[in-house]
Amino acid sequence: MKDIKLSTEVALDAPDWKIDHQTKILTIGSCFAEVLGGQLADFKFDVLNNSLGTVFNPLTICKILDSAVEEKRPNPSLFLQTPDHIWLHHDFHSSQWANGQGALDAQLSDKLDEIREFLAEADLLVITLGTAYAYRHRKTNLIVGNCHKVPSDRFIKELLHFDQITIAFEQIIQKLIPYNRKLRIMLTVSPVRHTRDTLPLNQVSKSTLRLVCHRLSEKYKHVDYFPSYEIMIDELRDYRFYKEDMIHPSSVAEEYIFNAFARNYIDAGSVKFMSEWASVRDTLAHRPLHGHTPGHLKMLKSLWARLNALSRNIDVSGEMEEVERRIGEFPGM
Incomplete structure (x- = not known):
């Protein structure tokens, strides 16, 4: 009798290392980094989860990591005050706000210090890349992480080049090696579709990010790639696995991708604990x-x-x- 498969399975390379409950994990990047970090934290792993909020473009991710390691303060030229008298910063998510510039500067500096201290002891850095599109702030000529609904004529939208992204990542990877020699890095491309760029250009963006991940994982032995994007578009090739916005993976898809991650990267003892903890959580609820x-x-x-x-x-x-x-x-x- 012929074996029938109803989806194309994404093969995962077995790593020579595993995550357990003594592993310290830092996540940074798109909203999918926050989803994965949250899932790990729910199972009691030691996670510092996207503590500065969502970061979509790869250059800003590298800038934040560099600022943390080098103890740099937020760029003073990128603070802004909204009509509601709330202070924000163009390099950080809108969840990072304060009632004054000084207060926000102190808050962001504290978060960067927290990342630096955690990175010094971390075992795994998970970076999720959302889009290769970024916005250049006209006044400062700098690539920024968030426009904060400021009028669009103050920015230039750019498709980042493969070399731009690769050079930025190689610089931060080289800086992290002496900073924490046991640190492993896992790269992944977010399965969230950026339809505002149009579907054809979303594919251009994702393919650019995927090529960057491939080159980096080939070059550095301590850098791995987890195919969350490929699992979403191949194994889960059906709109029922998206939320109503047809952009974000559904909760079922998120759990499916996490299960694939767990089977491949999490130690058997910790997987056993996760099963027991799921039962405890159900009883608590x-x-x-x-x-x-x-x-x-x-x-x-x-x-x-x-x-x-x-x-x-x-x-x-x-x-x-x-x-x-x-x-x-x-x-x-």
């Missing part, structure tokens, strides 16, 4: 239909005992406090 019954109290005490056993290896203090709070709500407890 349970809400009783009939109030403070003896059966529900018994379930909470059993859950606390499971968490207590896990606490020898993983920080579950927050979850234990929540269970203790729920137990304390019972009469006489």
Whole structure:
């Protein structure tokens, strides 16, 4: 009988290293970096997850990493004040804001310091590239990370050249080698489609990023590529795997891609823990239909005992406090 496959599977090269719960992971880049980092954090991995918010273009990603390592402060020429008197910075996401320029400068500097300190101890840096399109700030002639809805005539939209991106990444990779010699780098291209660039030009953009990743992973032994983009457009070649906007992967697609990542890169012991933790999370999410019954109290005490056993290896203090709070709500407890 003929074996029938309903999708083209993306082959993943088995790495000679694995992630476990002692691995320190930093993510940076597009919103998919935040999705992957969030999934890892949900399973109790040690993650500093896209702490400065979404960064779409590769040159700004390199600029942020360089600023962190070299202890550079945000460029003072790129601060701006909105009509609502909120201060933003063109190199950073709008989630980074303050009521004054000095306050924002201090906030961004603290975040860069946090990245620098984490990078010094990190085992894995995950970089997700969103688009090869970027905007040049006319006044300063600098490529910036975010236009913040400023009038478009103050920027020039550019398709970054392969060499521009590659040179920037090689410079930061060379700088990171002596900074943290155990650091591995994983590159991935975001499966999120940038349809505002048009679908044909989105493909030009993604292919540019993919070529950069290929060259870098060929040149540096400690640089790997995870094919999240290819899994989305080949294995999941169906609009049912997109959200309603037809741009972002659905939650099912995100979970599918994460499962592929976990099978290939996460240590067997940690995978076993993830399965157990998924059961614990489901129990934590349970809400009783009939109030403070003896059966529900018994379930909470059993859950606390499971968490207590896990606490020898993983920080579950927050979850234990929540269970203790729920137990304390019972009469006489």
